[in-house]
Amino acid sequence: MKAFIKKEVYHIFRDYRSMLILFGMPVVQVLIFGFAITNEIKDARLAVLDHSHDEMSQRLISKIASSGYFLIDRRLESANQIEQVFREGKVKQVLVIPSSFGHDFTSQHQTSVQIIGDASDPNTANLLKNYTAAILQSFQMEELGKLAFPIEVKVEPLMFYNPELSSVYLFVPGTIAVILMLVSAMMTSISIAREKEMGTMEVLLVSPLKPFQIIVGKVVPYVVLSFVNALMILALGAWVFEVPILGNLAFLLAEVLLFIIMSLSLGIFISTVSPTQQVAMLLSMFVLMLPTILLSGFVFPIENMPVVLQWFSHLMPSKWFIIIVRDVMLRGSGIAYLWKETLIIVCMTVFFVFLSIRNFNIRLA
Amino acid sequence: MIEVRNLVKRFAEVTALNNVSLQVDDGELFGLIGPDGAGKTTLFRVISSLLLFDEGHVEVAGKNPVSDYAAIRQMIGYMPGKFSLYQDLSILENLRFFTAIFKTTLEENYDLIKDIYVQIEPFKHRPAGKLSGGMKQKLALCCALVHKPRLLLLDEPTTGVDAVSRIEFWEILKRLKQQGITIMVSTPYMDEASLCERIALIQQGQIMGVDSPEGIIKTFSKPLFAVKADDFYSLITDLRDWNEALSAFSFGEYVHLTMRSESSTAMQVESYLFSRNHSSVSVKAISANVEDSFMYLMLKKEESQ
């Protein structure tokens, strides 16, 4: 067993391509996602149609302008201009302030503003809408506080647990999920398929090694590597993007380990059904990577998906993992709140381990 | 050591092994001779317990490869046809790995592999992927031997290996046999058949004959002549056009001509060739070799079908 692990480590460290994937990918992904996303919503151009022109509306506008997310592109004179500015394409959002804004706000403590987004890019539009809503909310709290009125707080969970609206937070869990899937599932499935291709699997099978020894020997180095990777991503998140880890670190790492084992069992399962490296690669790409990126809520919000895809997203282990990591890191939740998600991943792990063992043949074909 | 009776193995619509029966005795050097796709690898996999079969009876050292596969795997050394070492590991690392998975050490059975290992030892730190074909085969053989198996199954160990390395490889096998190891080896090279004690000729999943090389040659019952002339190509075509000739195959610088009639003579062949205007004709009656016999049996099989 020790010899097996040693051999596996040699394979990994002698292949510079896998080394690059293992250690280059996580860093690059975190940096790309982190910076790309923060830049995308920094200095978004905003047009304002202010019907009230009072002191309160001025304060709101300057609050928005100073948030760092918006740049006041221009002020509009009439509603007719709205379509035109969107057509020009630079302005992403228009804020419409009603004529009696200041008056309603102070006397009735209730008023409304209209946010019009350019939904040709729905993700950005959605994000900007949320940001504006959050700014409005904090504006409301500030202003009401000054007037010493009872404070009504509307809770928008996304904003609440991510008060600076820094979206890079949300990408750390997602990147961890993708990288762990990649390293654990893809690399193990490919490395097992390679043994089949080279004919070395035949020799391993006729040796006194038991199937579980072959699997464990294959898997242990990747558990360690995946864990190192997860630590790298967390560290990058914490130092470069200053993502807080509010929850218990030990609990978080335990969940990470659970997810790694899940991914590995999935990888072994894939390798049992793929005769060649190529098939293993394609299967991992289409069964693991794409759904992880597209359906787990990592890139596209699940709420915005068609209902059918939402059902599918429940089948994505990474969806539950992302929820867990997000909650532990940003909300400080513990097992008491996350037992359901954890249980789902445990069940999936058991399922795939069962499938792999059933499929792992002591013979060829 | 090995007993195979009426073995049938099918893959979807292809019958890879069709009613195969053979026996390998203890301590024997047994050759399985046949071209690619004849079913050699499938037979090896069945014997090594890696493949299940559809019909028939297989026993390896009294053990059943279906129910008692663990016992068989403990006792055999198997070298698959597709070269089976880790290309990115060095000679020494490969050896250490294979000794470890068989729960032994290099030192323990060193005397068994010593002869082979000293030939590759100067390159022990070179990755297996960068070795020549002959050296790879020697290393693979070492790895199959480290646990001192009673039965050595070698699937086409000499394919793609040059003539010199092949000779060396067979010398090694003879020495291993003297140490009491039963060896079953397959090869597509007919000239290697005479190096085995007994051989089985296999073609399209069927055994055409099992016997000693001499015994196989005895089945060749027709007169055989080695024929030579100046224009080699037209010599072959003229002989094939001849009604009296059963077959004419090139064999090095000669054409091996098999006659239909038992009473054919060299004179008869010479006069035919003179009538076709060949010069420097030489005709010698010869006895058949394994390759002649293989082709003869192939033709006989085709005729009967």
Add this chain to the structure above:
Amino acid sequence: MIHDTQYIIEVENLVKKFGSFVANDNLTFSVKKGEIFGFLGANGAGKTTAMKILCGLSHPTSGKVKVAGYDIYTQKEKIKQSIGYMSQKFSLYEELTVYENFRFYGGIYGMTRLDIQEQTTQLLSRLGLSQYRNRIINTLPLGWKQKLAFSVAVIHRPAIVFLDEPTGGVDPITRRQFWDLIYDNASRGLTVFVTTHYMDEAEYCNRLSIMVDGKIKALDTPQGMKSGMGCATMQDVFVALARN
């Protein structure tokens, strides 16, 4: 150098080095038009390296090489047009039909559709496989595939065809039929450059060279080699040379 048009491959002082390793050490030989030239050598002797250079796939470190009258340094593309290549691993597409394979390879060499059709018809009738024109390759027996692969390699009427261990692992009858095909084509003027591990096949060549450790150790007719070294068979010649 022999400046004679009867030579179709002319190699003079060819050297190929990989770093400090000399794969081809000062090779000098030439191949006559219409000749079957055997290129023998142990594994790792440098056969493949030399063959790659002759096919225009790799640059020599130094030396003069002319193939089909073209210079290897400056006229690689011309060389590729005038050679055919077939290796042990067939170059046929298994899922395509016989004709589709011919059409594809003919197309690569810029042949017209009409020309491809004519060549296909002719080559198939020579093999006696005309009725299998529209069969999928992987339904055909190994021996046929091999002959088809050869025909595909010569569809564009090359002057030389390079065969890299064309008969490895093939049954003895098919192997000989393949050599009949080589003879047939050589008798029509095609030059055949062939490597093999079967020593009896070495005897079928008009002339052959034996490489050992990057050098050509012998270059002669099979008969000349055997009598020169006092050996009975080519096997003995080969072993004697390689063991030295």
